[in-house]
Amino acid sequence: MAGQPPAMEVPEDAAIQKVVWEGNFPLRIQLEAKEVTTLTPPPPLFLMAPRLGYLPLLASKIEPHFRAALPPGTDAIWFEYRGLPLKWHIPTGVLYDLLAEEKTLPWQLTVHFRTYPSELIPIEGEETVKWSYMNALKEAVYIMHGSTKPVMSLSQKDQEELWRSLAEGDFNRHTSSAASLGVSTSSRPRSVPLRLYLRQAGTSGAHVKKWEEIAVTTRCADVMDSGSPATLGGALHKAVPHLFDEGASNNLPALATELGRRVSGLEIEPSTSRRNSITEELTDSPRDTSRRGSSAESPGGVPSAGTSGMVRETSEEGSGGVGSESTTPRGSEAGESDEASLAKKEVGAEGGGEVHSDVVDRSFPNGLVVRIQGTEPRWDVPLNWLSRNLSHPDHFLHISVWRREAGQE
């Protein structure tokens, strides 16, 4: 990597996407005690699970290990974490972000092959998983482009290729077959598809015991917010305002209001920052080791300053409102071909949106924990950037949200 030109190259997006794609984390899987028919239970199985994958796709690696110990009967594989049956249609990495609050690794799961629980969607082999993915993809593409046509008009072969490459974790193949969707990742979508997983207040101290404690909801988030690029915080504030309102009863009501005000684009602080690391940390997964080594300037990890078009130097005296001259960015998002009518607005605004002071705390207020792809991004990360780089192959940005109770951590 030596001698590479200065950052701010568009291809960095692809590099980040590749890192995201390759993300995986270790599982320790033991067989449910009631299903052990041998005198000594089989030893637990350790394996790496792709973050973007789905649990049933691991069946072929898991089943042989436990087969000898299983009672006679038909298999229907399912997984459990601390008594909670895991919904297989939620990507494995999202389940981990949502349920493993202390991020313990390896993640300890129990596998079952019998008594499939009624709270899980019945599964008839990989085909069920594939269609669950295809339907989610269709939904996301509809949100982004107002039509399901890109997905519906895929040939059988392309569709199969799109799925196989995901099931096999082949990034390059998936990227090229995703290109056959005809949905350009560089053009700006109408809206950003969000899948929000909200752990209800008051449950954050304990483990999730029932799915009723989690609300899963789909949102179409605006790409722009009052003329500025929408931020993660702004989008969440709009999507689930009650999470922020409840903060008023907490010790930091002012911060919640402040956040609401800032993210709505009404106020932009003068900039003192040159380089902002987008995420405080990347993930716990081993995959980012190499990445950390190579991004010396940003110990924070992967989506680092300058690696995308979204974080760039801003004017020193930047202040005032959206679109004022001082917020004109130094670089534009090369590779983005926005509709002419909107392009100008966005270019002006994108700079403005990022003029924030480093002294401002960019973490979420009031103990809100927001996890995407194993990271806990700051609230001021532009949503469109997150969507481009941290979305799942179903094109949804899966976001886990809960409130860390006072005294926790």
Place this chain on the structure above:
Amino acid sequence: MAALSPTDFARGARYFVDVWNTFRDEQAEWVEFPLDVAAVHQVSGYVALSNIPAMSATPSEIAAESSMLTGLEEPLDELDEDTATLVFPSTAAAHTYDFHMVYSPAYRVPFLLLRGQRLDGTLLTEEEMAADLPAQTAELVNDGRKWLFLTRQDHPYLNQPWSALHPCETAQMMKLLMGQESIQTSGENEEKTKSGEIRAAKYFLAWFSVAGPVVGLTLPLDAYRFQL
């Protein structure tokens, strides 16, 4: 865009519940969310039709259905009796169904979820449900298109697996049904006005006139005589 806002969904759905309860014996219920749940989902509630006995459709009933939907050739008084009893306790009525009409925030349209149960409360498999559904529907479910049409997915508010009549083609269909009217989504001003109210009610009924019969739910033609 032939879309429906969450507010209009609630208005249309409430109107539908009134109409249904006027014309049908089994009572439809508007299930209002508690405030916190409503805040999370940005929808205030959904329509529930519970414990509806399984229909067993015969070709003649299907024909009656489609004539009710498409043609107005037949005199109304002849149709009333028949269509009102399309869903009826049959010998196979050991199966009962719950139908929920919910809002899809992604497609911005209503969609239908259903769940069949045996008398002992255990859930029916997809195959068993297909056998209870109108013949045309069963055909779709059993051939290769089943994944695109009737899919198992989590109920968006209850978080348990239900079968969904897939909403991805609904907007397109509503454009056809509502014509010009569908293009005028009620704006801020219209939200509270009479015309917005009427549009929401019309939209919901028009949607139901197509989606309902797919799972054997019908309203008599009188119910579609629009008065608001």
